[in-house]
Amino acid sequence: MIRNSEVKSILNRFPKFGDFSIGLEYAPRLPKGIIKETKEIVAYVRKFNDEVVRPNALPLDRKTHEDPDYLPYDLMKKANDWGLYTMWIPKMFGGKGKNLPSASFAIEEMASACVGIANVVMVHYLGFSSLLTSFNMRVTNRIIKDVLEGEKNGGPCLIAFAITEPGAGTDVEDMELVDRGKVVCRAERVNGGYVINGRKVFISMGHVSEWTVFYAYTDLKKPSQAMIELVVRKGTRGFSLGRHEDKMGQRVCPASEIIFDDCFIPDDQVLIDSYSIKKFTGRSQEEVMMKHFDMLASSSKAGVCAMGVGVARGALEEALKFASETEVKGKLLINHEWAQCLLAEMYKNVVLGRLAYIEANNANSHRGIYEMLQMKPIFYYLKYMPKSFFKMLSPMLNMNMTTWAMSTMYLHMKKSEDVNLTSGTSSLAKVAGSDLGIRNCQLAMDLMGEAGLRHDQGVEKRLRDSKLLQIYEGSNQMNRVTLFKGLIAPFFSQARVFNEGREDGI
Amino acid sequence: MIILLNEEMKSFEDLASSFASKELSPHREEGDRFPFGPFNNDILAKAHGVGFLCITLSEDLGGIGQGISALCVILECLCRMDASLGSIIFTSTLSQEIIIRAGREDVLRNITSSAGGPKDLLIAFPAYSNPSEHSSLPLATKGKNGPMLSGAVNYLVLAGIASRALIPARISGQDGYSFFLVDLSDAKVKISDPIFSLGLHACPAADVKLNNAEATLIGNEGEGKTYFEDASNMMNAAAAAMSLGIMRGAFEDALAYCNEREQGGWPIVNWSEMKMILADMAIKMNIANMAVSEACHAIEKKTYGWNVCAKAAALHVQESACHVTTDGIQALGGYGYMKDYGQEKRFRDAQQMKTLLGSSPMRKIEFIDQLNVEG
Numbered sequence: 001m002i003r004n005s006e007v008k009s010i011l012n013r014f015p016k017f018g019d020f021s022i023g024l025e026y027a028p029r030l031p032k033g034i035i036k037e038t039k040e041i042v043a044y045v046r047k048f049n050d051e052v053v054r055p056n057a058l059p060l061d062r063k064t065h066e067d068p069d070y071l072p073y074d075l076m077k078k079a080n081d082w083g084l085y086t087m088w089i090p091k092m093f094g095g096k097g098k099n100l101p102s103a104s105f106a107i108e109e110m111a112s113a114c115v116g117i118a119n120v121v122m123v124h125y126l127g128f129s130s131l132l133t134s135f136n137m138r139v140t141n142r143i144i145k146d147v148l149e150g151e152k153n154g155g156p157c158l159i160a161f162a163i164t165e166p167g168a169g170t171d172v173e174d175m176e177l178v179d180r181g182k183v184v185c186r187a188e189r190v191n192g193g194y195v196i197n198g199r200k201v202f203i204s205m206g207h208v209s210e211w212t213v214f215y216a217y218t219d220l221k222k223p224s225q226a227m228i229e230l231v232v233r234k235g236t237r238g239f240s241l242g243r244h245e246d247k248m249g250q251r252v253c254p255a256s257e258i259i260f261d262d263c264f265i266p267d268d269q270v271l272i273d274s275y276s277i278k279k280f281t282g283r284s285q286e287e288v289m290m291k292h293f294d295m296l297a298s299s300s301k302a303g304v305c306a307m308g309v310g311v312a313r314g315a316l317e318e319a320l321k322f323a324s325e326t327e328v329k330g331k332l333l334i335n336h337e338w339a340q341c342l343l344a345e346m347y348k349n350v351v352l353g354r355l356a357y358i359e360a361n362n363a364n365s366h367r368g369i370y371e372m373l374q375m376k377p378i379f380y381y382l383k384y385m386p387k388s389f390f391k392m393l394s395p396m397l398n399m400n401m402t403t404w405a406m407s408t409m410y411l412h413m414k415k416s417e418d419v420n421l422t423s424g425t426s427s428l429a430k431v432a433g434s435d436l437g438i439r440n441c442q443l444a445m446d447l448m449g450e451a452g453l454r455h456d457q458g459v460e461k462r463l464r465d466s467k468l469l470q471i472y473e474g475s476n477q478m479n480r481v482t483l484f485k486g487l488i489a490p491f492f493s494q495a496r497v498f499n500e501g502r503e504d505g506i
Numbered sequence: 507m508i509i510l511l512n513e514e515m516k517s518f519e520d521l522a523s524s525f526a527s528k529e530l531s532p533h534r535e536e537g538d539r540f541p542f543g544p545f546n547n548d549i550l551a552k553a554h555g556v557g558f559l560c561i562t563l564s565e566d567l568g569g570i571g572q573g574i575s576a577l578c579v580i581l582e583c584l585c586r587m588d589a590s591l592g593s594i595i596f597t598s599t600l601s602q603e604i605i606i607r608a609g610r611e612d613v614l615r616n617i618t619s620s621a622g623g624p625k626d627l628l629i630a631f632p633a634y635s636n637p638s639e640h641s642s643l644p645l646a647t648k649g650k651n652g653p654m655l656s657g658a659v660n661y662l663v664l665a666g667i668a669s670r671a672l673i674p675a676r677i678s679g680q681d682g683y684s685f686f687l688v689d690l691s692d693a694k695v696k697i698s699d700p701i702f703s704l705g706l707h708a709c710p711a712a713d714v715k716l717n718n719a720e721a722t723l724i725g726n727e728g729e730g731k732t733y734f735e736d737a738s739n740m741m742n743a744a745a746a747a748m749s750l751g752i753m754r755g756a757f758e759d760a761l762a763y764c765n766e767r768e769q770g771g772w773p774i775v776n777w778s779e780m781k782m783i784l785a786d787m788a789i790k791m792n793i794a795n796m797a798v799s800e801a802c803h804a805i806e807k808k809t810y811g812w813n814v815c816a817k818a819a820a821l822h823v824q825e826s827a828c829h830v831t832t833d834g835i836q837a838l839g840g841y842g843y844m845k846d847y848g849q850e851k852r853f854r855d856a857q858q859m860k861t862l863l864g865s866s867p868m869r870k871i872e873f874i875d876q877l878n879v880e881g
């Protein structure tokens with residue numbers, strides 16, 4: 001019918017078959033054990049929702065309005081007691097090692113009850129992912145030990161992630177932009193480490209996290225080639241917390257300003273810098289940092305999509321409850337045809353959003369950051385080996401060789417084609433999930449009319465919470481460009497992104 | 507607004523704009539903290555001082571005798587800065603207009619002539635619903651001294667600050683509903699704590715329970731629907747003007763920010779995708795402006811189909827305002843989500859306003875039913 005070579009070349013044309021059939025291609029490689037494990041996690045989080053999230057969502061949101069300085073220590077303690085801060089930390093670091101795509105299902109569940117609380121739990125994994133994708137196994141291992149210790153002794157030890165600066169939000173997220181931006185977080189090389197000066201803003205859970213992974217620049221004039229990744233502990237001299245932002249929604253999850261004032265960070269808290277890049281990858285600093293961000297964002301953006309889906313689902317559940325209990329013009333709302341179509345539209349949004357994050361995770365598992373952990377032999381090996389085995393393995397993580405091997409595999413050898421696919425697909429999911437999250441909240445509010453306006457009904461809070469999803473993890477505009485860059489531009493040699501202004505020498 | 511055809515309208519625009527920047531702007535954030543912060547009585551007193559609480563009442567009734575155009579001009583200018591005062595004015599004006607349509611100018615004259623302060627002038631109303639949609643309105647019975655009301659009124663806007671309320675209630679054995687004026691200080695009226703709502707925080711509302719509260723019948727028994735529809739036909743234009751004001755504020759702040767904020771080495775207004783967002787906002791705002799102006803014109807001239815025109819304007823502009831304010835936050839990125847910038851408040855207020863005079867889907871259904879009947 002058609003020759004094999006022909007099939008390949010035809011399918012490689014735009015739109016490339018492999019780019020939109022990721023799930024199909026990945027399916028045979030999926031370890032079956034993941035399904036059972038994911039089901040258990042969803043059930044576990046539903047229980048957590050019943051016992052912790054739902055009873056707290058509205059009262060805590062109200063409390064943050066009464067007292068804008070409120071910080072969620074109680075919630076963190078509960079999440080810690082439930083083991084949620086080590087749930088998705090791989091076993092080799094001593095965590096519970098649940099499969100990473102299952103985190104998205106968990107996020108959807110939590111966000112369906114309260115996306116702010118979901119963030120209190122899950123932003124920690126943004127911090128963790130930024131450690132993991134540095135592939136600096138020694139430093140990562142050290143920080144995670146604190147997290148494990150925190151779980152054991154009941155004092156949660158969380159990791160925040162800080163890249164945004166007051167004058168550079170979008171600019172710090174792409175190496176094409178950062179050199180044109182106004183970054184101020186400066187790292188000066190000194191004996192035994194770096195001295196940091198500057199500020200970061202909007203850092204989720206900044207006030208309450210023990211560790212903060214952050215980025216600084218050894219040369220503010222050429223940041224793309226001078227960006228380094230470090231980690232700082234709360235209480236370090238020269239590191240302080242500034243404003244606790246007064247936000248529209250997700251109020252239970254604080255957004256913090258963090259300030260570095262001659263803050264010394266020793267070498268053993270440096271995750272990536274020019275020396276480690278030279279030692280472990282042999283690539284340019286710009287290239288390594290872009291790969292690091294793309295891999296990090298590919299997992300976290302799937303998570304933001306899941307938050308959007310969770311919000312959308314929560315709004316649907318709220319709307320359904322209301323429609324089945326409320327009479328309008330002498331008839332239950334659920335029996336008005338327009339309401340049925342509106343509810344169906346909301347249901348459709350939830351399902352489509354879920355497919356988007358599942359596909360983004362398929363891409364991560366098939367050709368991205370989860371690839372190794374999701375391989376059948378490795379998955380089962382990690383799943384069934386006893387804890388003592390990983391304890392024995394732990395010192396290996398501190399060896400340069402391990403960091404070299406991981407950096408080579410991911411930061412050096414990872415094909416740009418794979419990185420394009422995972423980052424484009426996760427941006428697609430992020431935009432889709434966040435947009436439909438808001439959409440469903442608005443539809444629920446339309447349906448509920450006056451009742452929907454009240455705080456005690458819950459849906460207005462969801463609307464306030466959901467708007468943030470279009471902003472963080474890169475604005476949706478930025479993510480559309482990333483989608484274009486990853487999934488479309490490679491097929492059009494004329495295409496350039498962020499090129500506007502270059503003609504004017506900017 | 508395009509209806510600024512004459513000097514008089516221009517002077518109302520100047521007055522309301524300067525009121526907004528002098529009185530509303532400095533207190534916007536603080537006012538938004540209600541019910542967890544104090545209600546700003548001072549602003550209300552000043553609004554009363556310049557006649558904003560009785561814009562459409564004739565001078566004879568103690569008002570400033572203006573029509574829908576002046577009301578819309580004032581509401582738009584106020585809401586551009588902060589929509590809460592606009593909503594207070596809207597709600598009380600709606601009550602006044604219903605009372606006028608019910609032929610009870612005497613009641614209004616009494617209220618204005620005996621008012622000791624602004625709160626005595628305000629008349630609360632359940633402005634987020636259409637009484638016809640409710641299956642459980644309070645019940646009116648005959649008492650010794652006249653009608654008495656029992657039952658619950660949810661989301662009574664201005665309850666907690668107004669002295670009186672205009673309440674729709676059913677008279678047992680009769681179809682339809684009637685309006686009654688109730689003194690909210692009556693011991694038989696129980697007012698809940700202020701409702702904590704999505705937006706318009708500085709326009710308080712509460713749930714009210716009536717237990718044989720004395721009431722005055724306003725207009726004819728069973729004619730409530732007619733008065734409400736007549737008044738709301740006109741007030742649709744005012745609702746649209748408020749949403750237009752919010753849109754204008756959101757657009758102006760977004761444009762100013764985009765000219766100032768630099769990303770990628772130049773002001774973000776230069777990125778063509780940002781121009782698209784701003785253009786969409788500006789287009790929606792301009793179309794809303796035309797719709798409100800045309801609605802005012804149609805109402806004042808009582809041209810054929812004026813009521814349809816005003817209703818369509820309200821539905822369209824309120825929906826547009828939700829889109830524009832969403833983009834208004836987006837243009838400011840993370841800063842747009844923070845309370846120290848006005849955009850997040852506009853986003854909440856616009857969404858809240860979409861429910862004025864009833865939920866938008868039900869209003870759409872009524873709209874098409876009305877068109878169908880009127881041909």
Ligand SMILES: Cc1cc2nc3c(=O)[nH]c(=O)nc-3n(C[C@H](O)[C@H](O)[C@H](O)COP(=O)(O)OP(=O)(O)OC[C@H]3O[C@@H](n4cnc5c(N)ncnc54)[C@H](O)[C@@H]3O)c2cc1C
Nearest residue numbers: 162163164169170202203204473475477769777836839840
């Ligand atoms: C509550 C909250 C929590 C957050 N949590 C964290 C966190 O934990 N860690 C962290 O590091 N950051 C965090 N952020 C920061 C977040 O990622 C940034 O807000 C986001 O990247 C946008 O940056 P910005 O706010 O500086 O907006 P800007 O970059 O100034 O953008 C403003 C507007 O301009 C547009 N724009 C900018 N550049 C371009 C361009 N090139 N082309 C087209 N349009 C453009 C944007 O799309 C946006 O609409 C958080 C933000 C918020 C609000």
